[in-house]
Amino acid sequence: MSTYSRRDFLKTTLVAAGAGVAVGAGLPAIATAQSREPIKIGVLHSLSGTMAISEVSLRDVVLMAADEINARGGVLGRKLQPVVVDPASNWDLFAEKAKQLLLQDKVAVVFGCWTSVSRKSVLPVFENNNGLLFYPVQYEGEECSKNVFYTGATPNQQLIPGAEYLMSKEGGGYKKFYLLGTDYVFPRTANKILKSFLLAKGVPADSIAEEYTPFNHQDYQTIVGKIKRFSSGGSAAVLSTINGDSNVPFYKEFANQGLRAENAPIMAFSVAEDELRGMDTSSLVGHLAAWNYYQSVESPQNAKFVNAFKAYAKKNNLPGGDKRVTDDPMEAAYFGVHVWKQAVEKAKTTDVDAVRKAVYGQEFAAPGGKIKMHENNHHAYKPVLIGEILKNGQFKVVSRTKGLVEPEPWSKYTSPDKGCDWVGHQGTYQKKA
């Protein structure tokens, strides 16, 4: 009596179903095998022209991060293939190269830009083609793009803590502030925010001076003379957003006219380790800077990062070799790559919209300490560190914020009515009174 028992039936069905599942599972496996081709990522940094000094290091660190990820098996089982282009410090070329990366090379993500004007020039390209850009430099805020993640500091993550430190008892209790910058968008906006902040904190308007110099300005005699008169009576500090090449003549003149860091410190927002390489630092010692990362930060992650970068520079025969240094924008560029990787793994695809949502709230143990991407405004929660310049071109951390500072793309001092939110709102929105 060979009856087809119910049990047997169950067995066969199960086996069949199992086979079905196996076949089903096999299909994506085949698909993965087909898409084992690498994921292209774009690197959009100037390798020639005036900005090359700063931006070459960012390219190096992005390529190093890609190497690291590839050495650990890549993302979703696929290797990363960087596509490096050179926009040559030319703002129009930035837009063209960005278009090329998105439309021709079809990269999944782009890491790039330094100056605000280059970012503004590529912004429409990324928005019209739904690309994804990770921007690693501290900037003036007042921007909230769906297609950009800003891993550098917003004004409240650098400018305000810098000024707060100088006003604090520990920082010296300074009461008069000289805002000095190069004449372009970042210093102008930064000083607007700083001024509103200082006024809000009860600093009288005649205790705040504001001054700008042209690009590549070399003759700081008059300005230092003014600072000297301004600082007589003590308790005055300089908040400097002077850019690039003008810093050496400024600090030299400052020291030569007899001003000292103990009596009138300069808090710089644009001087980092990479800029100090190539400077005679003797006149800078004792002055301050505000950043989210320094090479001198003591942590296992940072030791690993610094050593890895030096080794990478040496191995690839980059100029400078193992004498290369790391700084804040490099750290931001580095963790940007890793945050993107984690987001892709969470989204299980490189699709821009899916990755974008997966980036929200992503955490990463960055060299400067743990960071966290904001839940809705495309910026990052970061720690703020005040550093004192040492003779060897490094910084000694003298103050560190407790915990992470929330990013505010729209400063509450200059634009209290605006906010940035890509979850509950569509980007920049008006806050209800």
Added chain:
Amino acid sequence: MRPLLCVLFVAWLAAPAAGQAAPLSAADRERALQALAGDDGDRREAAVTVLGGTGDPKWLAFLMALRDGHVYARGQEGATEVLVGTATSTPGDQPVIELRSPYDGAARGRAPLASLKEVAADRRLRVAIKPFLDADETRLQLADPDPAVRRGAAIKLGNQADARSASVIETALAREGDGWVRHALAEALALIRLGGADLPARLDAARALGGLHSTTALPALRAVARDPAAPSALRTAAERATGQIERWAMLTAAVETLFQGASLASILLLMALGLAIVFGLMGVINMAHGELMALGAYATFVVQNTFRAAWPGAVDYYFLVALPVSFVVAAAVGVILERGVIRRLYGRPLETLLLTWGASLIIQQALRLWFGAANVDVAAPRWLSGGVPVMVNLTLPYNRVFIIALATLAVAGMYWLLFRTNAGLRIRAVTQNRGMAGCLGVRAGRVDAATFAVGAGLAGLAGCALTQIGNVGPSLGQNYIVDSFMVVVTGGVGKLAGTILAAAGIGGLSKGIEPALGAVFAKVAILVAVMLFLQRRPAGLFAARGRSAEA
């Protein structure tokens, strides 16, 4: 807890001068250390106040170790031993640290780092520690061998205007020999007395501050003059002093602006001199002039590194060697440029312009390849750092004084060369009429090469001088070339006097405008002024006239 803190603080104030405070009893000391190792923020702060209040250098050293995170605790809660860590080493797989006891620094053996608990100085504790260390630091600085450091400390004390430091300043003043430090000390002392309660002393202080031309005291004096509660005699004295100081400030500002104008003019002159000679003599618009300056700057960098490597003791004098070396290097490149290509294009100004521009790009890229794209570091020798205080509130930086002297020397040298030597006679002859000079036996080609070499050498010299005020990088030349051309064109082609006058005019005007309108506008105003001027006199200040103009 707060009242206790206040009591402790008052007790500390009441103690005689710091440094002579009563030594800490063993019980107090133990209590303070135990409190530090604990978790109670108020008690820890009080402990710092107790230890710092002794003013004892050994306790201050302990506080410094605490601030820098070198203090550790060992043992159980309540009976912990507080220790200062010194050197760490890793003999096995665990880091081990050398330990010493606080205050007397007796060796307490070594222990693995993991077995110790760090007595961390949080922000609040660091704030509490700072004034003690600062006071100590100022005392040390007042005894520093460097007058600039002593002066800085005196100025800091004056700004703090803390009555407790009066005695310290008085002792420092009694043994101070340097005039400028004495001035700063007297100023600090008067500032402290002005803020005191004793009326005759305050009157004296106000008068003294006026006599000292102390701009530092202006805010304080103005406050006294406006204070309705102050006695009228004091207010009058303060007002009079304010007036005195303000008049002095106007005088120093005027002198300062003059000096700044002279300094900028000398820099412009140094840059434009070589260009003017080459332009004037050969009609060659040398676009590579800026890069020749960069070559001079890099030559200085190389000389500096050679000194650092070979004669580290004499590194301060590298600059004296760098001056002639940079001249020679730039001159040599100039000769190669002239003999190699430029001479084939005489009389074709547009082609020479393109050619020299191409040469400038080549030199720039060569520098970038050889030395890297980043700026290089050229340190100022010690004798060119800092400045000489000439009047109260007026310090003239050494590097700028030096550049003024160098520019003066260069101009004098050029005048001597052109008007007092045979070579100069030949140069002038070729400038005025090339063909006729050739007929009379002057080898024009050779004169051209020599002149170009001198012009290039002057560019190298300018580059060497510029290392003392600016950056050294491959794009150095581009930053200065526009200004150099502006001076030459404004001055008029072929006349040294025109170049000198144009440099002085542009430098002086620019520094005259800047205090009122700012650096950005000053730059714009200068360019507009030059444009308007050239509209009226297209040939510049001193136009070449007569037949020579056609040559």
